[in-house]
Amino acid sequence: MRSESHSHWLSSHVTLSGISSILLVLCTSYIYFSFFGNNANKIHKIGGFSIVNAWSFFNKRYDFLRSNFDKSGHNLFSFKILRAIVAMSGDDARKMFFHEKGLSFAQGYRLLMGGTPRWKDISEDELIVAAVFNKYLLKIFVTPIVREETLIVVPTLFSDINKRMDAWGVEGKINPFKSIYDLVFQMTVHMASCHELAADLGSIQKMKDLYWTLEKSATPASLLFPWFPSTARRNSQQATKDLYNMVSHHVDIRRKAAALNLDAIDLLIADGADNPTIFRFVLGVIFAGVINTGIISCWILLYLGSDSVWKDKAIVEIRNLITTYTDTASSQPISRRLSTIPMSAWEDEMPVTESIIRETLRIVNNGTLLRRNLSDNVHVGDKAIDKGAFVAYNIGDVHLNEVFYPEPLTFDPSRFDANRQEGKQENPPFLGWGTGRHPCPGMKVAKLEIKIIVALVLSRYEYKLVDASGDPSKELPKPNRNDIHQVHPTL
Numbered sequence: 488m489r490s491e492s493h494s495h496w497l498s499s500h501v502t503l504s505g506i507s508s509i510l511l512v513l514c515t516s517y518i519y520f521s522f523f524g525n526n527a528n529k530i531h532k533i534g535g536f537s538i539v540n541a542w543s544f545f546n547k548r549y550d551f552l553r554s555n556f557d558k559s560g561h562n563l564f565s566f567k568i569l570r571a572i573v574a575m576s577g578d579d580a581r582k583m584f585f586h587e588k589g590l591s592f593a594q595g596y597r598l599l600m601g602g603t604p605r606w607k608d609i610s611e612d613e614l615i616v617a618a619v620f621n622k623y624l625l626k627i628f629v630t631p632i633v634r635e636e637t638l639i640v641v642p643t644l645f646s647d648i649n650k651r652m653d654a655w656g657v658e659g660k661i662n663p664f665k666s667i668y669d670l671v672f673q674m675t676v677h678m679a680s681c682h683e684l685a686a687d688l689g690s691i692q693k694m695k696d697l698y699w700t701l702e703k704s705a706t707p708a709s710l711l712f713p714w715f716p717s718t719a720r721r722n723s724q725q726a727t728k729d730l731y732n733m734v735s736h737h738v739d740i741r742r743k744a745a746a747l748n749l750d751a752i753d754l755l756i757a758d759g760a761d762n763p764t765i766f767r768f769v770l771g772v773i774f775a776g777v778i779n780t781g782i783i784s785c786w787i788l789l790y791l792g793s794d795s796v797w798k799d800k801a802i803v804e805i806r807n808l809i810t811t812y813t814d815t816a817s818s819q820p821i822s823r824r825l826s827t828i829p830m831s832a833w834e835d836e837m838p839v840t841e842s843i844i845r846e847t848l849r850i851v852n853n854g855t856l857l858r859r860n861l862s863d864n865v866h867v868g869d870k871a872i873d874k875g876a877f878v879a880y881n882i883g884d885v886h887l888n889e890v891f892y893p894e895p896l897t898f899d900p901s902r903f904d905a906n907r908q909e910g911k912q913e914n915p916p917f918l919g920w921g922t923g924r925h926p927c928p929g930m931k932v933a934k935l936e937i938k939i940i941v942a943l944v945l946s947r948y949e950y951k952l953v954d955a956s957g958d959p960s961k962e963l964p965k966p967n968r969n970d971i972h973q974v975h976p977t978l
């Protein structure tokens with residue numbers, strides 16, 4: 488009894504002294520890196536504990552980056568979350584970030600591993616997978632022939648989305664961050680897979696739940712302890728497998744179809760792709776597309792809800808397209824008429840909506856882009872970036888910078904008008920669709936989805952903004968820039 492309690496005391500004592508030593512080492516290195524770890528040619532280190540930085544990097548990313556730029560007064564600073572991460576701002580850094588070939592896009596986003604499905608959960612080499620994905624993406628969404636083929640999908644998209652809107656009823660309240668996301672999710676699944684899957688609302692709901700399980704499995708813990716078999720990790724592996732089975736089931740059905748059609752799955756089958764390749768394509772498009780397209784569609788409706796001038800301009804533009812391209816004597820529902828407008832008109836004859844999309848992207852889409860340096864010789868000015876370090880660039884560095892965009896928080900789509908750019912040496916940088924080595928190949932698809940939603944909402948409904956309790960909104964909410972998943976509003 489005595490010896491037991493003694494050994495218990497001893498072990499607590501040893502544990503306590505062990506913890507004290509670890510804390511001492513951590514504090515010393517914290518103080519060392521905070522105060523002595525910097526010199527003129529080295530990148531400024533902000534120090535801090537990995538766990539605190541990891542928490543801030545995940546939960547308050549925008550504030551964490553901005554406040555450290557402000558506090559440090561440097562254009563580059565580094566911190567550690569097991570590995571070195573260099574945050575950058577300014578013209579030189581931006582140009583290097585987007586154009587330097589030693590920086591890897593795919594490896595950069597591995598920093599957030601857990602948020603995207605681990606392809607290894609369904610086997611295969613990551614880089615080959617990325618190359619095959621990009622090849623199919625270009626083939627299906629970007630080549631000219633597909634512009635016409637996509638047109639064939641448009642009427643089905645309209646009818647699916649219109650059906651969902653019917654379920655909203657003729658009047659009432661909706662939360663766009665739920666209802667509009669549902670529309671975007673269904674459209675994106677349709678664009679990426681096949682009509683049968685997209686039209687099955689039960690499957691869509693299940694896919695959506697599994698998708699959010701994956702999306703939210705990137706946590707500070709998964710970043711700090713990637714080897715730890717956590718619940719989040721297990722859930723994400725299970726979600727990947729369940730999604731694989733769902734998609735694969737539909738691919739098998741399409742393989743047995745009497746004739747292949749022009750849906751993405753059928754085009755991939757015709758190209759000889761196997762089920763894992765098709766799965767990666769479908770999921771890759773969903774991951775690349777849903778969040779961004781959802782965020783922009785929701786915020787456009789919010790901005791137009793608080794700006795009657797631009798809302799009216801958008802309504803006039805859509806009415807003009809309807810009268811130019813559809814039968815004015817038609818008694819068909821508006822969704823049917825909209826769906827017959829040619830693709831070229833959706834792409835080239837909506838300058839008002841284009842400016843609204845661009846301005847919404849500028850104010851709202853200010854995420855942090857990531858890369859990993861795989862080269863020995865990458866510099867910003869006289870500062871070298873270590874090989875193996877991750878680099879992070881927040882788009883707000885230009886989009887919310889009054890040097891480029893005066894009154895950056897004001898919604899003003901006319902700031903892109905050609906006459907407002909006259910006399911300027913060059914256009915302000917715009918990064919909403921990326922630039923340099925990795926511009927967004929999904930831009931046309933995303934714009935089409937956004938325009939379909941905006942056209943249908945503005946043609947079918949009159950609406951006003953209300954707050955969470957249903958009272959008319961007195962002021963336009965602001966985007967919560969720390970919310971990396973949905974950029975929900977905050978007042």
Ligand code: HEM
Binds near residue numbers: 624775777783920928
């Ligand atoms: C409003 C919707 C969207 C926005 C705002 C958007 C924005 C962007 C941005 C800013 C980048 C560059 C990222 C970086 O440099 O790190 C990017 C890349 C990419 N986007 Fe999009 N995107 C959207 C929709 C889509 C859709 C629907 C797809 C797929 C159909 C897609 C596929 C991709 C891919 C594959 C890349 C990486 C390209 C590469 O590796 O070179 N995006 N996107």
